[in-house]
Amino acid sequence: MNKAEMADEALFLLLHNEMVAGLYRAAEQGDGENGRCITKLENMGFRVGQGLIERFTKDTARFKDELDIMKFICKDFWTTVFKKQIDNLRTNHQGIYVLQDNKFRLLTQMSAGKQYLEHAPKYLAFTCGLIRGALSNLGIKSIVTAEVSTMPACKFQVMIQKI
C-alpha cells in the first residue's frame, strides 16, 4: 500500500536531478557559494523526510528501540523511496550507524568511473536530509553524512545526538 502512495520513480529521479541542477544554476548566477546549496538540499530533504515518515509509519506497530527504527529506515523506508533495501547496516551500539548502499539509485545514472566523483556530494545531500528528517520526526536527533568511494556505492553515517 505504501508503495502505491509513492509517485512514479522516474518522476522522482528527474525532479531530484532538476532540483540539484536548478539550485546550482541559481547559485552560479547569484552570490551564494556551493556550501549553501548543499545545506539547502539537506533542508529540503529534512522536511520531506518528516512528512514521509509520518505517512510510512501510519500502519506499523510502535517501535521497540533505536535499532528497530534504523531497521525500518533500511528496509521499508528505503524500499519505498529507492526501490531497494540498504545492503548493509552496521552499528557500534553507541549511537553510530553506517548504512551502506551498493547501488544507490540517485547515483546509478552517472558513469561509474572516477570522472564525476567530485559531483557526488550534491546528489547525496537531499538523501542525508531525508534520513535526518525521518529520524527527527521519530524523536531521534542525529547528524547524517555521506561518503562515496566508488561511484554507484555510497555510505551514510548516522550519528545519534544523545540528549
Add this chain to the structure above:
Amino acid sequence: MESRRVHWLPEITRAEVRAKEEKGERPPLSKMAVCIAVIAKENYPLYIKSVPTENELKFHYTVHTSLDVVDEKISAMGKALVDQRELYLGLLYPTEDYKVYGYVTNSKVKFVMVVDSSNTALRDNEIRSMFRKLHNSYTDVMCNPFYNPGDQIQSRAFDNIVTSMMVQVC
C-alpha cells in the same frame, strides 16, 4: 501530578443537555465525541476542539490530565510483544461523565478523545477507526508543504474531519 483530580468540576451542562434531549430539542449523544485534541511530541496542544464551547476549559483540563496516563501507557508498552504495540492506547481513564481515549503515533503525537459516558453505543472498534481517520487526516496535514511541523493545525480539511466526529450542537 496533582492535576489528575478533575472529577469535582460541576456538571451543569450535562443536566442541561439531558433536559434538552428529553424535550427532543437535541439529537441524542450517540456515536460522537465531545472533545478531540492533538498534542505535539513536546506536549503542547496543536489542536483542540470541544463541543459545548461554553465549558471549554474543563475539557482542556481533562485532556491535560490524560497526558500522564498516555506517558504511563507508552513506557509500559516498550516491553510488550510486537502485536501488542498498537498505536491505539484504548481507554485512558473514565470519569463520572466522560471516558477518555488515547492514540499515539510513531512520531509521538498524541490524539485524545473525550466521549460521553452515557454513550454506550460506541464500541472500542469504532473509537479505533475514528482515531485512524484522525491520523490519516493528520498525515495529510503533515505532508502539506505549507504547514510547518510543530505549528497549530489550521487546516480546514482536518477541522471538517474532527467536526464530523463530534456531537452536533443544535
